Amino acid sequence: MGTIIKRTSGKGVVTYQAKIRISGFKIISRTFPSHEEAEAWLRATEPELKARSRETARQQAHARLVEEFKERPRIVADLLHRNLREETVRKKGAEAETHHIRSILKYPLARIHLENLNRRDIKEWMEQRLRDVAPSTVNRELNILNAAFKLAANEWDVAFCKSVLIAVRRPHNPPGRVRRLSPAEEGALRRAGEETRNPYIVSIVDLALETAMRRGEILGLEWERVSFAHRSIQLTETKNGTPRGVPLSRRAMAVLLTLRQVAAYELGCTGELDSGPVFPGLTINAFKLAFTRMVKRAGLQNFRFHDLRHEATSRLFEKGLSQMEVSTITGHKDPRMLARYTHLQVKDLAAKLD
Incomplete structure (x- = not known):
């Protein structure tokens, strides 16, 4: 029940203030000349306010349930869309994972209700997907599905x-x-690159062959990470999340020195350039298009940029x-990822057996 406070004014007039405090409402008070009237008002008003408070709480709870129902995934597509919004965007490989999820969303699997989902549905999707992509791609997408399902069950409280x-x-x-790169193919690739409008593409190919760095590592390279004194590059953003140092060959040093001199000249720097991107303004998409045109112009068959990393690794062995x-x-x-290159050392092992 509410409270009643006796008050006496400076002129000696006695009044009684009745107050009602209910969560979710402002404090309500009335002043009466007698205690009996204040108490009667409390008895008449408080039950009504409590009833209104319960109704308000019920409506708020219902609204929360409705909102939660809207957010709660019901079909596989709902789950994957939420995974894109809340999980994928925070990952280093967000671009690749987004591409895989969008591919999954095109198949009937995406429209199956989670409570009806079973292994047969997954197997059917795998069979359909294998008609379009390689087994390695299907396995990557199975990993994405598995992670999304576990997250939904353990953290989103989704029943399936x-x-x-x-x-x-x-x-x-x-x-x-x-995929090895023959000397003739390398020459053709360089000539095609020199005819390409992209001014960086030949330098990027050279760095890939000399350092075995990934495409993203090269395109994201900054001058702060290049040490000419120590002939090395310190990578902080890598695919596996582990920083590493990359030693530079004389050829790689020459490429980077030329790039720095050209950049300093274009920027009007009087000293040595030691900050900013090595390839300013070059986006991944623009490079992909330029590289595809270069490979086509060079007449290379079944050749990808990542093959340059494989070639560089082979040359290191x-x-x-x-x-x-x-x-x-x-x-x-x-x-085990390097096991495919061990055949390169067989001749050396054979020599040791003599």
């Missing part, structure tokens, strides 16, 4: 079969791709570097 991916037989990944030394340069955490 948590074991939907258990015992689903995954397709076997093909052997690791190793051919120079006599050990697997540990190569992994330090390339950033491969799993030695």
Whole structure:
């Protein structure tokens, strides 16, 4: 019940102030000449206010449930869209994961209700997907689905079969791709690059072949990360999240020195340029288009930019570097990823058997 406070004015007049405090409402008070009247007002008013408070709380709870229902994924597409908004955007590989999720959304799997989802649905999607892409792509997308399902079940409290991916037989990944670049192809690639309007493309190819750096690592390179004194690049943003140092060959040093001199001249710098992007204004999409045109003009078949990293790795082994030394340069955490290059050392092993 509310409270009643006795008050006496300066002239000796006695009054009684009745107050009602209910959560969610402002304090209501009335002043009466007698205690009985104040108490009667409390008895008549408080139940009504409490009833209104309960109704307001009920309406608020209903509104929260409605909003939660709107947000709660009901079909696979809902779950994947929420995953894109809340999880994918925070990842280093957000662009690639977004591409994979959008591909999954095009298939009937995306329209299945989560409570009806079962392993047969996953298998059917896999069969459909394998008609369009390689097994390795399907396995990457299975990993994305698995992570999204676990997140939904454990953190979003979404009711569906948590074991939907258990015992689903995954397709076997093909052997690791190793596409070598012959001297003739390298020459054709350079000539085609010199005819390309993009002024950086030949330098980027040179750096890829000399350092085995990934495309994103090269395009995102900044002068602050290049040490000419120590002939090295210190990468802080890498695919696996582990910073690493990349030693520079004389050829790589020459390429970077030329790039720095040209950039300093264009910017009107009197001293040495030591900050800012190495390839200013060059976006990933613009580079992709330029590289595709260059490869086509050079007449190379079945060649991708990542093949330059494979070629560079092969050349490191051919120079006599050990697997540990190569992994330090390339950033491969799993030695098995370098196993495809071990055939390059067979001739050296055979020589040791003499």
